[in-house]
Amino acid sequence: xxxxxxxxxxxxxxxxxxxxxxxxxxxxxxxxxxxxxxxxxxxxxxxxxxxxxxxxxxxxxxxxxxxxxxxxxxxxxxxxxxxxxxxxxxxxxxxxxxxxxxxxxxxxxxxxxxxxxxxxxxxxxxxxxxxxxxxxxxxxxxxxxxxxxxxxxxxxxxxxxxxxxxxxxxxxxxxxxxxxxxxxxxxxxxxxxxxxxxxxxxxxxxxxxxxxxxxxxxxxxxxxxxxxxxxxxxxxxxxxxxxxxxxxxxxxxxxxxxxxxxxxxxxxxxxxxxxxx
Amino acid sequence: xxxxxxxxxxxxxxxxxxxxxxxxxxxxxxxxxxxxxxxxxxxxxxxxxxxxxxxxxxxxxxxxxxxxxxxxxxxxxxxxxxxxxxxxxxxxxxxxxxxxxxxxxxxxxxxxxxxxxxxxxxxxxxxxxxxxxxxxxxxxxxxxxxxxxxxxxxxxxxxxxxxxxxxxxxxxxxxxxxxxxxxxxxxxxxxxxxxxxxxxxxxxxxxxxxxxxxxxxxxxxxxxxxxxxxxxxxxxxxxxxxxxxxxxxxxxxxxxxxxxxxxxxxxxx
Numbered sequence: 001x002x003x004x005x006x007x008x009x010x011x012x013x014x015x016x017x018x019x020x021x022x023x024x025x026x027x028x029x030x031x032x033x034x035x036x037x038x039x040x041x042x043x044x045x046x047x048x049x050x051x052x053x054x055x056x057x058x059x060x061x062x063x064x065x066x067x068x069x070x071x072x073x074x075x076x077x078x079x080x081x082x083x084x085x086x087x088x089x090x091x092x093x094x095x096x097x098x099x100x101x102x103x104x105x106x107x108x109x110x111x112x113x114x115x116x117x118x119x120x121x122x123x124x125x126x127x128x129x130x131x132x133x134x135x136x137x138x139x140x141x142x143x144x145x146x147x148x149x150x151x152x153x154x155x156x157x158x159x160x161x162x163x164x165x166x167x168x169x170x171x172x173x174x175x176x177x178x179x180x181x182x183x184x185x186x187x188x189x190x191x192x193x194x195x196x197x198x199x200x201x202x203x204x205x206x207x208x209x210x211x212x213x214x215x216x217x218x219x220x221x222x223x224x225x226x227x228x229x230x231x232x233x234x235x236x237x238x239x240x241x242x243x244x245x246x247x248x249x250x251x252x253x254x255x256x257x258x259x260x261x262x263x264x265x266x267x268x269x270x271x272x273x274x275x276x277x
Numbered sequence: 278x279x280x281x282x283x284x285x286x287x288x289x290x291x292x293x294x295x296x297x298x299x300x301x302x303x304x305x306x307x308x309x310x311x312x313x314x315x316x317x318x319x320x321x322x323x324x325x326x327x328x329x330x331x332x333x334x335x336x337x338x339x340x341x342x343x344x345x346x347x348x349x350x351x352x353x354x355x356x357x358x359x360x361x362x363x364x365x366x367x368x369x370x371x372x373x374x375x376x377x378x379x380x381x382x383x384x385x386x387x388x389x390x391x392x393x394x395x396x397x398x399x400x401x402x403x404x405x406x407x408x409x410x411x412x413x414x415x416x417x418x419x420x421x422x423x424x425x426x427x428x429x430x431x432x433x434x435x436x437x438x439x440x441x442x443x444x445x446x447x448x449x450x451x452x453x454x455x456x457x458x459x460x461x462x463x464x465x466x467x468x469x470x471x472x473x474x475x476x477x478x479x480x481x482x483x484x485x486x487x488x489x490x491x492x493x494x495x496x497x498x499x500x501x502x503x504x505x506x507x508x509x510x511x512x513x514x515x516x517x518x519x520x521x522x523x524x525x526x527x528x529x530x531x532x533x534x535x536x537x538x539x540x541x542x543x544x545x546x
Contacts, residue, residue: 038443041444042444042445066352068352069351069355070441072328077359077363078433084318124315125316132319136329145546146283148544148545149284149544152544153291154316156532157533160295163526163533164530167525197508209512210515214519244478245482247483248483252510254461255490257454257455261455
């Protein structure tokens with residue numbers, strides 16, 4: 001470790017401790033020391049991540065690695081409490097439910113010719129899940145394909161119908177919109193002509209843009225025919241529509257990120273430093 | 278058995294869920310619900326594999342002294358510390374020896390990792406791990422300020438678990454994403470030069486959408502920018518997104534069919 005890095009590290013530690021002590025003095029309640037530590041830590045982590053704008057450094061890497069470990073642990077805890085304790089245990093055994101303090105949801109699935117108790121039904125995913133762990137043992141690793149095949153097959157069947165309905169059929173039906181909205185003839189149209197957002201012209205123009213936009217966009221993505229002539233022109237309109245979309249999505253994303261940045265700066269100046277009220 | 282049975286499973290469950298949609302019977306609805314539950318439960322075991330892989334990767338990094346190996350300790354300490362927060366709860370207003378307990382557990386885990394990664398002084402690190410384990414055990418037995426709780430409502434609401442999420446995960450996550458604004462802006466400077474009709478359209482639509490959120494322009498332009506931005510998002514944006522979604526939907530349907538029929542088998546490794 002270089003001497004300069006050591007000095008910077010010592011200064012950072014000193015500022016951290018000072019901030020912790022000063023913050024603890026401003027917080028009331030039983031958990032003042034813990035809360036002050038957490039606020040200081042959050043500020044330190046925020047600044048550590050922001051320091052990446054200067055260059056990749058040890059403080060950024062510290063925060064980045066901490067994030068990986070903590071988020072893995074977070075999802076593990078949430079998975080355990082909500083899925084295993086919240087979903088599996090209540091259906092598996094009365095004794096286990098009592099031990100975990102959750103209500104037992106026993107019962108059976110009656111098919112008429114066959115009755116299956118819940119615990120039996122829920123032991124199957126446990127066995128399949130255990131098979132998934134065999135992936136760590138090379139000799140029996142092939143058994144892990146069974147639960148994987150179950151998940152892949154189930155998702156394939158589930159998504160096939162779902163996406164066919166939501167991403168294909170309903171999108172097509174929504175595209176076929178009336179091009180003449182509230183139409184009472186040309187006389188009425190020109191007499192009441194308006195560029196207002198809720199006017200007849202804008203409504204008709206919007207429907208036309210939606211219909212042509214979808215058709216031209218699809219033509220652009222259709223690569224089995226050469227994009228020449230009328231087909232090429234439609235494809236070109238498709239690119240324009242896509243460009244507008246990418247621009248709009250870009251603007252929307254930037255503003256989302258800016259609002260996150262504002263949130264972090266507010267935290268630093270309000271919650272940590274207390275400069276703004 | 279190694280190849281055919283998984284393919285049969287995919288066919289059976291894929292076909293069942295495919296046809297289940299066309300048979301809205303009470304029994305088939307039940308089975309559908311069970312299968313969804315099963316997926317979630319199996320997914321938790323996959324999470325365990327993920328955690329194990331994370332630990333193995335970082336132990337390997339420490340063992341072979343790869344670039345940035347020191348930071349692997351931070352990842353592993355964060356992992357263990359947060360797990361302890363998720364499985365323990367304070368009993369009253371006092372913290373007692375809770376934090377020394379958490380530090381002992383983290384220390385024990387890091388010493389075990391060190392013993393696994395070291396080529397020398399294994400006994401010393403194992404001994405230190407034992408000392409930390411003993412300390413944690415003694416605090417765990419004799420300190421009544423906290424306890425292990427296995428109740429859903431309390432487990433996820435433990436003070437340190439909730440606050441660590443709010444003050445560690447959220448700040449890092451939000452700051453990382455907010456930083457992207459700067460990188461996107463610099464990328465936009467290069468991409469958004471109005472050299473052609475397409476680049477101009479991209480530039481204009483982005484500017485209009487970004488200006489919608491600017492409160493200082495409201496007195497100058499009234500609601501025009503806001504309305505134009507809404508129109509851009511709701512009409513041309515909708516049209517292009519719809520074209521993309523249709524393509525994606527068709528792709529998913531085709532892939533799903535290929536998987537169910539056993540044509541696509543890459544998932545088997």
